[in-house]
Amino acid sequence: MINPPVSRRQLANGITVLTIANPSADIVSGRFFLPAGSRWEPIDRAGLAQLLTSLLTKGTTHLSALEIADRIESVGAGLGAETTTDYLKLSLKTVKSDLVDIFKLAGEILRTPSFPPDQIELERKLILQAIRSQTEQPFNNAYRQLRTALYGEHPYSRSSLGNATTMGQITRQDLVDYHQAHIRPDRLIISLAGRITPDEAIALVTQVFGDWEIPTVEPPTLSPTHVTTQPQYQIEHQATQQAIVMLGYLAPAIHDPDCIALKLIDSYLSNGMSSRLFVELREKRGLAYDVSAFYPTRLDTSHFAVYMGTNPSNTAIAVSGLRAEVDRLCMEPLSAAELQTAKDKLLGQYALGKQTNGQLAQTYGWYELLGLSVDFDLEFNSAIQKLTATQLQSAANKYLCDPYISIVSPENKAAASKMAAPIS
Structure with missing residues (x-):
C-alpha cells in the first residue's frame, strides 16, 4: 500500500x-x-x-x-x-x-x-x-x-x-x-x-x-523533571516459575538526533526470530523462554531495555549474556550485512504499521502530537538509510554502557548472593 x-x-x-x-x-x-x-x-x-x-x-x-x-x-x-x-x-x-x-x-x-x-x-x-x-x-x-x-x-x-x-x-x-x-x-x-x-x-x-471556544486560562504546562543516570541493581522475589531479567538504560527522547540510531539498534537486537538476542541467547545457548529489547518513543527522556525470561537457575548467566550482547555493540561495529538487515527489518516494520485506515490515523496523529512533520516518514526513511555502523557504535557507547538491572525471581538466597555484586 x-x-x-x-x-x-x-x-x-x-x-x-x-x-x-x-x-x-x-x-x-x-x-x-x-x-x-x-x-x-x-x-x-x-x-x-x-x-x-x-x-x-x-x-x-x-x-x-x-x-x-x-x-x-x-x-x-x-x-x-x-x-x-x-x-x-x-x-x-x-x-x-x-x-x-x-x-x-x-x-x-x-x-x-x-x-x-x-x-x-x-x-x-x-x-x-x-x-x-x-x-x-x-x-x-x-x-x-x-x-x-x-x-x-x-x-x-x-x-x-x-x-x-x-x-x-x-x-x-x-x-x-x-x-x-x-x-x-x-x-x-x-x-x-x-x-x-x-x-x-x-x-x-x-x-x-467549531463553536468550542478556547478557555481563557492558559493551557497546562509541564515542569521539566531532570533525570540522571545512577545505575542500580534490584531484585524482587515472587512465587513464579521463571525469572525475569531486565537491563535498562536511559535513552533520548524522540527529537534527539541519536534516537534514530537507537531505533535501529533496537531492531537489530529484537526484530524477529533472526534477531541478535533471539539467535545468540535462545537458539544457540538455550537460555531464554523469551528474549527481546524495546525502546519506546517518548516526549521526554525515554529508556532502552533488554530482557529475558529464563529458568531461575540461569539468572546470573542471563544477566551476563544480556550484558555481553549489549556491550558487543559498544566494542565492535556491525558488519555491512548485519547493518543492512537491521535497516530492512525496521523500515519494513514501519511500512506494515500503516496498512489500514486506523493505523494511518494513529500514525499521523501521533506524529503531530510529538511535534513531527507530516513528512516524518520520508525523513525517517532517509535518516535510517544514511546511518553507518560507526554511528551505531557511537550511540551505543553514549547510552548503553551502564545498565540498571531489575530481576524478579523465586526466592533463592544462594542465587541472590551470587547476583548481589556491585555493578562495574
Whole structure:
C-alpha cells in the first residue's frame, strides 16, 4: 500500500485536523489526540487520566452509558478511549454513511462527559482489579522496578493505572477539574483516514467543534523533571516459575538526533526470530523462554531495555549474556550485512504499521502530537538509510554502557548472593 498524502489544517479555535484520503474502502477511522496522559497527572492522583478516559463513554449530559453503547452498536461502529503515558485518545471507526452521526457522538463524549457517580465506582473497581493483576505478572513487576530505578519521581516511573492508594483518592471533582484543564480545542488533534476528503473533514470538524471556544486560562504546562543516570541493581522475589531479567538504560527522547540510531539498534537486537538476542541467547545457548529489547518513543527522556525470561537457575548467566550482547555493540561495529538487515527489518516494520485506515490515523496523529512533520516518514526513511555502523557504535557507547538491572525471581538466597555484586 502506498501511503496517501496527508492534509494538515487548523481551525480558528486551534484544533489541528489531519486528513489522509484513502477511498479504497468505504470506511473512515479517526483518532482524537490530547496531551493529557499519565505524564500530566499529580503524583497523589496517579491513575486520574486512566479513570477519566474509562468514563468518557459512560455518560454525557444528555446520554446514559446504555444509550451511548446502543448508538454505537446499532450501526456496527467502533468508539473507545484509552490513556497512555504521553496522551489521551478517542478512537472511532465507521462506514462513511454513518460518519456524521458517530463523529457527533464522539464530540459529545469528549466535550460533555457527565462522570456518573455509579460509573465512577464501577470503573474504579475495574482499574483496581487491573492493578492487582499487574502485581501477579513477573514481567510487569520487573518493568515497574526498572522504571522506578530509572526515573525516580519523574511521571514515567509510574503505571498509567496508578496504584491502589492514589486510585482510591480520586474524586469526581478531580475528574471534572482535569477535564476542564486538559480537554480543550487548542490542544486537540483530530486525524481522519479513509473515504473522506480534506474539505469534508474540515466541514465535519467545524460542524461539531467549531463553536468550542478556547478557555481563557492558559493551557497546562509541564515542569521539566531532570533525570540522571545512577545505575542500580534490584531484585524482587515472587512465587513464579521463571525469572525475569531486565537491563535498562536511559535513552533520548524522540527529537534527539541519536534516537534514530537507537531505533535501529533496537531492531537489530529484537526484530524477529533472526534477531541478535533471539539467535545468540535462545537458539544457540538455550537460555531464554523469551528474549527481546524495546525502546519506546517518548516526549521526554525515554529508556532502552533488554530482557529475558529464563529458568531461575540461569539468572546470573542471563544477566551476563544480556550484558555481553549489549556491550558487543559498544566494542565492535556491525558488519555491512548485519547493518543492512537491521535497516530492512525496521523500515519494513514501519511500512506494515500503516496498512489500514486506523493505523494511518494513529500514525499521523501521533506524529503531530510529538511535534513531527507530516513528512516524518520520508525523513525517517532517509535518516535510517544514511546511518553507518560507526554511528551505531557511537550511540551505543553514549547510552548503553551502564545498565540498571531489575530481576524478579523465586526466592533463592544462594542465587541472590551470587547476583548481589556491585555493578562495574
